[in-house]
Amino acid sequence: MYDKTDLRSALAPAAAAKPAASRLFDAEYGLFYKESPAEDDANGRTWYTRGQNFIIAYSEAKPGAVFERTGQVDEFMLLIPYADTPAELSASDQRETMPGYALAIIPPGDSRIVLPEGGTIVRIFTTRSDDLVARCANAAxxxxxHTNIPPLVDWPAPVGGFRIRVYSLDVAPQPGRFGRIWRSTNxxxxxxxxxxxxRDATKVSPHHHDDFEQCxxxxxxxxxHHMRWPWSVDMNDWRDDVHAEVDSPSVTVIPAQVIHTSTWHSAGRNQLVDIFSPPRADFSKQPGWVLNADEYPAP
Known part of the structure; x- marks a missing residue:
């Protein structure tokens, strides 16, 4: 359910909600602003939170920090949300200088991220990275x-093969395009x-996703984050609505089938990033919405 001014109202009408899964699941949280980091070392502080298919690694990096992956099983993303955080990237024989305020897709295999000036970075992996799964505070x-989420299946390989790809976040709004969306294979x-x-409380956007989580x-x-769980046939499994109030930085993982919408409340800037794994087919079908669709084909 979207307000008529919300561009997501252009999506194909959602089918009626599937019957609630035989087992319902809680939302998951990573409250980085108050929880202890999983790592606090020469690189800085890093927190890990996971969903069924994805891992968020949020780092407050020190100058000179180095983040390496050896034998990485699949692609991952690097989000640098602020302009004062340049990075030096390498993978195989490729070298790239990445400015701040940008997103990179890093290929499988060995890779290295160097942050000469430190800063805030977010790395996004799939849960195929077993070593990182073990570091997630919410691994249990x-x-x-989760029975209402199918196993992760990759989308087609990128045109021209796997390599470092860097995208500036400095993308001007365009009529008819929702947000700034990029996708990879996973x-x-x-x-x-x-x-x-x-946020204007008269223009919120309650909706649900049948078979994937929203991070x-x-x-x-x-x-x-306002959430309402569907009713199952077992009243013992019914749940009260949740209105989870969180500060930044934080992660909230909204379960599949749960009706949800989010509101922002600060007088200053409010910035949210939504992550899905695998890529969303409905967003991908909208012309012009996925900014790197020419590089990453849909199935």
Whole structure:
């Protein structure tokens, strides 16, 4: 359900909600602003939170920090949300200088990220990276496969093969295009424009996703994630609505089938990033919405 001014109202009408899964699941949270980091070392501080298919690694890096992956099983993304955080990237024989305020897709295999000036970075992996799964503070929430989410299946390989690809976030809004969306073979990131001041409570967007989670990464501002669980045939499994109030930085993982919408409340800047794994087919079908669709074919 979207307000008529919300561009997502252009999506194909959602089918009626599927019957609630035989087992419902809780939302998951990574409250980085108050939780202890999983790593606190020469590179800085890093927190890890996961969903069924994805891992968010949020780092406050020190100058000279180096983040390496050896034998990485699949692509991952690097989000640098601020302009004062340049990075030096390498993978195989490719070298790239990445400015701040940009997104990179890093290929499988060996790679290296160097942050000469430190700063805030977000790396987004799939849960195929077993070593990182073990570092997630909420690992117990996924001790078993969530039954309403199918196994992760990659989309087609990129045109020209796997390599480092860097995209500036400095993309001007365009009429008819929702947010700033990029996809890889295994995930999709949507970075809407930052909002100043609280959200208009008369124009919210309650909706649900039948078979995938939504990861909402709050980078700036105060947020409330409003969630309503469907009823199953077992009243013992019914749940009260949740209105989760979180500060930044934080991650909220919204379960499949749960009706949800988010509101922002700070008088200043409010910035949220939404992450999905695998990429969303409905967003991908909208002409012009996925900014690198010419490089990453849809199935």
């Amino acid at each position: 929430g996924y001790a078993e496969q 995930m999709m990131v949507n970075i809407p424009s930052a909002q100043t001041g609280p 909402s990464l709050a980078l700036e501002g105060q947020w409330a």
